[in-house]
Amino acid sequence: MILGSIFLIILYLILKYVLAWITYYNNLDDRLGQSTWRFSYDYPVLGERDISDLDDKDFVRLRRKKNKIVLVMYAIVLIMFISSMSLLSQFLIFFTN
Numbered sequence: 001m002i003l004g005s006i007f008l009i010i011l012y013l014i015l016k017y018v019l020a021w022i023t024y025y026n027n028l029d030d031r032l033g034q035s036t037w038r039f040s041y042d043y044p045v046l047g048e049r050d051i052s053d054l055d056d057k058d059f060v061r062l063r064r065k066k067n068k069i070v071l072v073m074y075a076i077v078l079i080m081f082i083s084s085m086s087l088l089s090q091f092l093i094f095f096t097n
Helices: 002-028 057-096
Strands: none
Touching: 002 057
């Protein structure tokens, strides 16, 4: 139980670090939007849609970096959910015995 709690605390700190990176990427370009939980291609882009690096290289590469870090955030949240369910079951087993 103690190791599970420590693991969840470490994952929480990593999640806060990843959320800070998402906020940083959001502040670099207004076209990315301000949402933390959504991938950046969900937002309408003014002008032509940038499909490849040929249109707007800097924005497309920034969008791809943000999308990767959002994917990492979702993975961390999923691992935290599974770990919290495991920790909760360990608590219940401990207190029912």
